[in-house]
Amino acid sequence: MTTLNRLSIEEASRRLAAREVSSTELTEACLAEIERTDGKVGSFLEVTADLARRQAAAADARLASGDSAGPLTGVPVALKDLFITEGVRTTCASKLLVNYVPAYQGTVARRLEEAGAVLLGKLNMDEFAMGSSTENSGLAKTRNPWDLERVPGGSSGGSATTVAARQSLGSYGTDTGGSIRLPASYCGVVGLKPTYGRVSRFGVVAFASSLDQVGPFATTVRGAALLLGAVAGHDPMDSTSINAPVPNYNEGLGESIRGLRIGVPDEYFAEGIEADVEARVREALDQLKALGAELVRVRLPHAEYAVPTYYIIATAEASSNLGRYDGVRYGVRKGEQDGLRAMYGHSRNAGFGKEVKRRIMLGTYALSAGYYDAYYLKAMKVRTLIRSDFTEAFENCDIIASPTGPTTAFRFGERSGDPLKMYLSDVLTISTNLAGLPGMSLPCGFDRGGLPVGLQLIGRPLDEPTLLKVAAAFEDATDHATRLPALCEAKAHGSEDAAL
Amino acid sequence: MSAAPEWILERWEPVIGLEVHAQLRTESKLFCGCSARFGAEPNQHTCPVCTGMPGVLPVLNRRAVEFAVRAALATNCRINPVSRWDRKNYFYPDLPKAYQISQYERPYCEGGEIVVDGEDGPRHVRLTRIHMEEDAGKSIHEDGGEHSLVDLNRSSVPLLEIVSEPDIRSAAEAAAYMRKLRSILRYIEVCDGNMNEGSMRCDANVSLRPLGSDQLGTRAEIKNMNSFRAVESAINFEIARQAELLDEGGRIVQETRLWDADTGETRSMRSKEEAHDYRYFPEPDLLPLEIDAAWIAHVRESMPELPDARRERFERRYGLPPSDAAVLTASKELADYFEAALAKHDNPKGVANWVMGDIIRIANKAAVEAEPDFTDLPIAPAHLGRLVRLIDNGTISGKIAKSVFAKMVGHDEDPAAIVRREGLVQESDEGKIGEAIDGILAQHSDKVAEYRGGKDKLLGFFVGQVMKATGGKANPAVVNRLLKAKLRG
Numbered sequence: 001m002t003t004l005n006r007l008s009i010e011e012a013s014r015r016l017a018a019r020e021v022s023s024t025e026l027t028e029a030c031l032a033e034i035e036r037t038d039g040k041v042g043s044f045l046e047v048t049a050d051l052a053r054r055q056a057a058a059a060d061a062r063l064a065s066g067d068s069a070g071p072l073t074g075v076p077v078a079l080k081d082l083f084i085t086e087g088v089r090t091t092c093a094s095k096l097l098v099n100y101v102p103a104y105q106g107t108v109a110r111r112l113e114e115a116g117a118v119l120l121g122k123l124n125m126d127e128f129a130m131g132s133s134t135e136n137s138g139l140a141k142t143r144n145p146w147d148l149e150r151v152p153g154g155s156s157g158g159s160a161t162t163v164a165a166r167q168s169l170g171s172y173g174t175d176t177g178g179s180i181r182l183p184a185s186y187c188g189v190v191g192l193k194p195t196y197g198r199v200s201r202f203g204v205v206a207f208a209s210s211l212d213q214v215g216p217f218a219t220t221v222r223g224a225a226l227l228l229g230a231v232a233g234h235d236p237m238d239s240t241s242i243n244a245p246v247p248n249y250n251e252g253l254g255e256s257i258r259g260l261r262i263g264v265p266d267e268y269f270a271e272g273i274e275a276d277v278e279a280r281v282r283e284a285l286d287q288l289k290a291l292g293a294e295l296v297r298v299r300l301p302h303a304e305y306a307v308p309t310y311y312i313i314a315t316a317e318a319s320s321n322l323g324r325y326d327g328v329r330y331g332v333r334k335g336e337q338d339g340l341r342a343m344y345g346h347s348r349n350a351g352f353g354k355e356v357k358r359r360i361m362l363g364t365y366a367l368s369a370g371y372y373d374a375y376y377l378k379a380m381k382v383r384t385l386i387r388s389d390f391t392e393a394f395e396n397c398d399i400i401a402s403p404t405g406p407t408t409a410f411r412f413g414e415r416s417g418d419p420l421k422m423y424l425s426d427v428l429t430i431s432t433n434l435a436g437l438p439g440m441s442l443p444c445g446f447d448r449g450g451l452p453v454g455l456q457l458i459g460r461p462l463d464e465p466t467l468l469k470v471a472a473a474f475e476d477a478t479d480h481a482t483r484l485p486a487l488c489e490a491k492a493h494g495s496e497d498a499a500l
Numbered sequence: 501m502s503a504a505p506e507w508i509l510e511r512w513e514p515v516i517g518l519e520v521h522a523q524l525r526t527e528s529k530l531f532c533g534c535s536a537r538f539g540a541e542p543n544q545h546t547c548p549v550c551t552g553m554p555g556v557l558p559v560l561n562r563r564a565v566e567f568a569v570r571a572a573l574a575t576n577c578r579i580n581p582v583s584r585w586d587r588k589n590y591f592y593p594d595l596p597k598a599y600q601i602s603q604y605e606r607p608y609c610e611g612g613e614i615v616v617d618g619e620d621g622p623r624h625v626r627l628t629r630i631h632m633e634e635d636a637g638k639s640i641h642e643d644g645g646e647h648s649l650v651d652l653n654r655s656s657v658p659l660l661e662i663v664s665e666p667d668i669r670s671a672a673e674a675a676a677y678m679r680k681l682r683s684i685l686r687y688i689e690v691c692d693g694n695m696n697e698g699s700m701r702c703d704a705n706v707s708l709r710p711l712g713s714d715q716l717g718t719r720a721e722i723k724n725m726n727s728f729r730a731v732e733s734a735i736n737f738e739i740a741r742q743a744e745l746l747d748e749g750g751r752i753v754q755e756t757r758l759w760d761a762d763t764g765e766t767r768s769m770r771s772k773e774e775a776h777d778y779r780y781f782p783e784p785d786l787l788p789l790e791i792d793a794a795w796i797a798h799v800r801e802s803m804p805e806l807p808d809a810r811r812e813r814f815e816r817r818y819g820l821p822p823s824d825a826a827v828l829t830a831s832k833e834l835a836d837y838f839e840a841a842l843a844k845h846d847n848p849k850g851v852a853n854w855v856m857g858d859i860i861r862i863a864n865k866a867a868v869e870a871e872p873d874f875t876d877l878p879i880a881p882a883h884l885g886r887l888v889r890l891i892d893n894g895t896i897s898g899k900i901a902k903s904v905f906a907k908m909v910g911h912d913e914d915p916a917a918i919v920r921r922e923g924l925v926q927e928s929d930e931g932k933i934g935e936a937i938d939g940i941l942a943q944h945s946d947k948v949a950e951y952r953g954g955k956d957k958l959l960g961f962f963v964g965q966v967m968k969a970t971g972g973k974a975n976p977a978v979v980n981r982l983l984k985a986k987l988r989g
Contacts, residue, residue: 084555097554104548106555205554209784238557239786317784320589323598324552328650340648344591367589367779376781 004029006166006488009223010250013071016063023063023074026169027056027118030076034120034167037487042142043162045081046089047121052076055118062116071250072230073116078168080159081122082129083214084203085109088119092205093137094127096331096351106203107235108172108214115230120168123158127353128322129179129207131155132425135416136355144186145485146451150409153183153425156217160187163217166488170218170227174204176211177310178405178429181441184217185404185454188443190224190471190481191217195462196436197242199228200235206321208314209240211433219481221442221471225249228464247465253472258292260470263397267303268428274407276447281403284444284455284474288401291473298393298400302385306431307423309386312366312379313434319363325351358419387435394460399470402428404441404454428456438464442471443480452480504670504736508743512708515716516668516735517628520681522660522691523635523699524567530634530658531558531601538697542640542651550656552596557785564658567690568608568632569791569799571660574684574806575627577612582790583631585783590776593650594637602661604780607631608789614664614684615808616676617826625677626665635659660691666705666716671735675728678702679830683807687832695727702731706738708746717742718752722766724759734759738766810835818848827856833874834860837881844885851888858905859884878910887915897976899967900924928975930982933966936974937982940965951987959983 004026007015015021031049038044059074079085082092084106091097105113112119126136134142134157142157144150145165152161156173160183163171173180175193184191192215199214206212216227229250234243264285269278289295327333327347335346352360366375393400405425415422432439437458444455455474459467475481504514529536532549549556572579586604612627637652662681668674682693682700693700707719722738725731737759742752756775757766805813807829814825814835829835834855841851859879863872887904890896896904896919904915904924919925927933940962941948951958959980966979 082555084553090554092554100554102548102553102555104553104556202557203555206785237559239559240557240784316781320587320599320779320781323589323591324554324596326591326593326598328593329551329596330553340593364779367781369777369779372779372781 005033005169006484007169008220009075009169009218009226010220012075012169013226016074017068019063023056023059023118024053026074027052027076027120030120030168037165038167040143040148040487041145041161041165041167042140043123043158043165043167044078044121045091045093045124045139045158048088048119051088052118052120059116059118069114069116070230071226072112074118075169076118076120077112077170077172077227078120078123078159078162079109079171080125080156080173082125082174082205083108083172084205085119085122088122090122090205091139092128093125093139094351094353094356095138096325098139098332100330104203107200107237108203108231111231117230123162123171125158126155127356128205128318129155129174129176130318130355130359132178132182132422133410133415134158134183135412136353138353144409145487146188147409150411150451151186153186153409155179157183159217160184160189160191163187163189163219164485166484170216170223172214172216172227172231174212174214175433176207176314177433178426180215180217181404181429181439181454181456182425184441186409186452188452188483189217189219190221190440190442191215192224192228192440192464193432193438194228194232194464195242195438197240198232198438198462198464200238200241202235202237208317209321210317211314213433221468221475222250222253224440225253225468242462244462249464249468252465252469254476255469256292257288257470257473260293260399261296261397262288262293262470263296263298263393263400265298265300265303265393265400265402267300268402272406272424272427273403274447277403277407277453280445280447280453281455285401287477288470288474291477293470296397298397300389300393300431302382302389303431305382306386306434307427309379309382310430310434311362311423312375313383315359315363316366316376317363319360319367322356322360355419383434386431390435390437398466400458402456404428404456408447408449408451408453432458437461438467440467440471442475445480504739508739511711512743512746513711514669514739515666515707515709516674517666517705518664518668518674518677519703519705520662520678521701522662522685522693524564524658524660524690525692526561526563526567526658528561529656530561530564530632531656534656536657538699540653542649543653545653546655550596551652558601560786560789561658564632565789565791566799567658568630568660569796570688570690570803571630571685572609572612573800573803574688575612575614575630577609577627577630579609579791579796580606581792582788583608584788585786586780587783589779592636592639593648594639594652594655596637596652596655600634600636601783601786602633603631608791614677614680616673616680618673618676623673625667628663628665630660630662633659633661671732671739674704674735675732678728678731683830683832687807688804698726701726704731704735706735706742707752708739708742718754720752720754721756722759723756723769730759730761733764734766737764741766807832820848820852824852824856828852831874837874837877840881841885844882845889845892847888847892850892851885854884854888862909879908880912883908883913883915890915890919894926894928894975895919896924896926900926900972924973926975927970927973928978930978933970933974933978934982936966936969937979937986940969941986948987962987
């Protein structure tokens, strides 16, 4: 049994172009599935059903007149709620911005509009993207579709669950230290963090500016490639966006990976990795070898410093980026009758959650006079060392492979009491952001509890094509991505079956 | 020009360094496309970027960098091929991002100097650095009102911060430095230099040290001086305050003090301990600023003549005395005016005298408190040139010229037309003047006798009478010559 909302993006795109299915039918299938399951999963902070229906109708009109805007025309997707969407509430899952409706359009939302995509709504996340489980959302709880008692991973939790639960064909999130790859891994979907600067950050509410990067979630590698192609490319509004041509990311997928050298870093298979996770990833490596790739042992000697380095740089930037939420121009304002200082204090105290406050304090401390050299400056130096670790490793290999996270999805509350334990969820993903490299997570099987395990691939700067090629070869040779969470298997509403 | 009292200068040497903020007059702001012009309705020149909305990013205005490079070239600064943007973090309602994008660790230029006319010849004031940064908005506190208002038109307007070494030794020298800096910035057309509109702002670091010492004393930073006069008064007050305190055996506290123009005093704003920790760090949203040799060369080509070069040219080319050349070139607009007048009548000294006298007088009169503005003078330079020509070719006397000048102010009329209409053409006919003289001498035979008896001073009386009789139109030179001849008998 197949329903329209379970189509991969490439399959939906093909059927839309062939006029075998309409965007309205696809969109209604997704909206119905959201209606059916989101009470349990909690992917969405807001479902923009009216907007989606209008956009679907417009896409159908374009397709009917042969005026397709590209492969995403009519494809229903959803956005993490830190993408600025003009006229659509953008909260960053923070009480502080609960009523913030942007008056301008961000670049990702604009490019999706131009690509003819349909926006289903805005997705839950850790507040201001700070977290690894989406438990830090100030507004809603998101559950892992594979086990509703477990976290979906974070910070782009809703982006992962909406794709895993087949509510949206695809979605976008952001990844600052693993915030796309970790939830993709926990939820058994494909998540891709491109090279820093590959996608514009204009209209992405900043957490840590030198690390934040936009990327897609999809059920398939080819779907993720289509989503990336629609938003990648230089943007004059973002000075840090890379001015390099955007390749066709779907070209060459399915080609042989024979002779490709895959680096396996000792440091990423060290203690702390769950046995089942390591077993699945080793099996995946064997599979890649069977496909003709060569496995190469590589070293990333500064890997152990990645977490502390990241938590100094990211929190320092965050402490500055979040200064603007002062209750003066937008957002929550409290205590104004008690004067300016009190207004700042009360507004920020009422608006920000515990983890956001913790990181603002950490970052403020790291930048303070007398501590700057010992913390921030040192962290920047270590960042350079981590980057050169990768440069050296890539002299001997074409991509690097590892587990995405040391464990599978954990239970609610299991790590939220111990920030350090929570921070270690990102131990294998953080270095990629510090080095600005592209990385992705793809499903590589399940642990004994039936929870998805993610295989992480890391590439050279701007070498998303190789990353996608290896991922597609792996996906084509395995069937991990075809298994659905039980939640999806429950009898769906009847109507959308008819079209097939 | 006031100076610190003698009793202070006998024991103490003032040491002063200035930090000047100059607004660059680019069309658009430093990091967004909004207009950077002054004077719009509050919050009209704003967008998501300069109001600090979530998710926005800065994009550098390259024109502002070119203006900054001009300033660096004009002050002989060393331009760093790679400089960096930093964030200066603090909370204030008129700072929408809660940080100002500035240059802290590595400014775009360093070194350089400004040459100021001192009492004992030129003084070289070294510059530590110039850096670029964005301006904050403006908070408006209503008197007795319940609210404060914020106008973000100025938010992200480009600024230069020009930091001098502590090379200045008196309040007068500080004011002269400010005037010279203003002159340079206006010459290169990067800043309009209006202190009262805030497009040029100044903070002064003032300390004293015992005469003969080469150690620096503890300094106070003076803020809120919004005119040249305020800079001078505030520094003089501060010198006296510190000298009195030190003479009483007290200690200077490192602090920030505000100048209050109403009371004529500086008062403590915050101590060093209360100083902000701005938590500077590199701005991750912008790439390092690269200024290569080709870009500098391009800017150099478009550089206008600088004040000192023009002064030298005025001396050499027009044969003007150094003091005249200095006065005329202190303002680019005045120098332009002079040269435009000169284009109509080639008598540099004659034109210079009128520009330095009557033209500066009317500009000063219009200026009241602020610095004189020579941009919109009420007499066209061509008309002034023609006026001097009318004098030089004998059409009118210098005295008549003064009244013609008065009639020219505010009216766009050729002086020759005024002279014709009012019948002011000078009378040089010896016959007619001789007749008038004969009449006067006949009327005042007693005075004639006195003159001939040796009372030479009466010549002025006779000249006056003749001028009066001819309605002021008689050519004074002819009157003088004929009078002397006739009185000699």
